[in-house]
Amino acid sequence: MKSLLLKDYYTLKKNLGVVLLFILGFCCLMSDDLVTVYCAFYAAMLPVTAIAYDERANWNSLAVSMPYSFRDLALGKYLLGYLLMPLVILVSYVAKLLSHYVFHRPAVSFSPLPIMMAVCGAAIVLAFILPIIFRFGSEKARLVYLFIVMIVAAAAVLLMRPLPFNVSMPALSSLSVLTAILFAAAVVLNLVSIRISTAMLKRRFR
């Protein structure tokens, strides 16, 4: 597995540098919590880019001749996503701190629950997108991903709009419960998704 992650790291190294710089710049200009959410979802997109590189090189044709199972090949992309999400969020927080001290932007509050929710949400998106990409390839899957993100974004906008009646923000305890539910959903969906992706990858080959 380490070799697959290392290969993806080398493949994405250039992209990753640009993305991290972009996030740094973005976070310096805006200190909204939505940036963190955006970062988590962007990180979930990076395994799709890695798969696109693999497809261009026809890497899987070689990889199946190596000591990897189809499950290893599928799981590698999930692990890449799980590793990149916290990394990208960490970068976004560093950027926010920088923007506070350098550009005197509002102070950054570190609130773990929204971060956790963002990561779980991105992991759920990953669970939906990867089986599709393993079945249909990265080009079609990118469209599906954009569609999913648009639905999620539209739902978020709708939920965050001031409502015509008086609604108070959920209590912290409700947020904790919601986060726990999201976390459980992310774990279950990802476990199921890994099995489906393995089957899809096999099917694509055989």
Added chain:
Amino acid sequence: MKNAIEVKNLTKSFSGFTLKDLTFTLPEGAILGLIGENGAGKSTTIKLLLHALEADSGSASVLNCDVKDPAYAALKNRIGVVLDEAYFPEVLTARQVGKVLRHAYSDWQDADYEAYLNRFSLPDDKMFRNYSRGMKMKLAIAAALSHKPQLLILDEATAGLDPLVRDEIVDLFYEFTRDPSHSILISSHIISDLEKLCDYVAFLHKGNLLFCEEKDALLDRYCVVHADEAALRALPNSAIKGIRKNPYGSEILLYAEDVPASLTAERPTLEKLILLLSKGDAAK
């Protein structure tokens, strides 16, 4: 004698093509050449052996392990594979390929890999996409040989390479089989390479295995004669194993014992034998 590869009644169907009832063995320490026209089933056979494809029926075992066995994935540590293209990610350098493969193979040898890079004069800091085709294939061969494989599976590994590079690579494969526990399965269009290299030859034609035999025994069994129309008519139809007609006469493949005393026979090259058996078959 142990077998490095055993294939029994292997069948795989696609729409418009079936690889039928394939049975052959590759003895340990030997080199088997898989010959056949485009679409004959060579790459399908190799994919079935690597378990990249699932057979419809039959069985295949490699290094005494059934390819369907879950343990086969780990056994691939002992198999070096070179496909028709070197499918490394194009932004990786040879050095990075080495670092990736070091973690992929349990018996990866950095020193061997370095030595092959030097031997092939491959720059280790140049991106793979900037390599020539010859360099790419050399890198794939270096990678395949650097984890102490017992078996090499080569699918058109020498295709598209110039004769000098091919000769260099064929020499390398010879070196590999100096160890009696090492074996090679090689598929190629370039029959002259296989003639130099192989102990056994398997000939696939339209998804059927026409023969799998020891190369020298095979070449000893057949003879090629050149005959005019009258001499051709004198030969019994059943004796003609292959024929190629041209404006000046016919080139006829016969069993050595069937050659009439009136005709001069020559030992066929592997290329001529294959050509007469496949194309000649249609002309008969």
